[in-house]
Amino acid sequence: MGWWDSLWPVIAALIPSVGLLFLFAVIMKRIVEADRRERAAERRWHAEREARAKKSDESDNTKT
Structure with missing residues (x-):
């Protein structure tokens, strides 16, 4: 029982x-995961925007 009496204060500290x-x-993991999701969403948004721009450029070129 003597070793436990000397170990308990160390564990408590x-x-x-x-x-x-x-x-x-846990907080850092959540921050990193949120950053990863935000970057992925931003990449998707940029890709959609670029696709719309190309589509509108193609439709403008076919009309003229």
């Missing part, structure tokens, strides 16, 4: 730090 590390990791 590390628990808040480990909890904050876990919280930080």
Whole structure:
């Protein structure tokens, strides 16, 4: 029982730090995933916009 009495204060001191590390990791993961989704949506938006521009250019060229 003696080793547990000396180990418990160390564990109690590390628990808040480990909890904050876990919280930080979860938040950073969410930020990175949100950034990835935002970049993908922006790429799709640019591709759609470019496709519409090409389509309107082609229709303008066929009318003249």
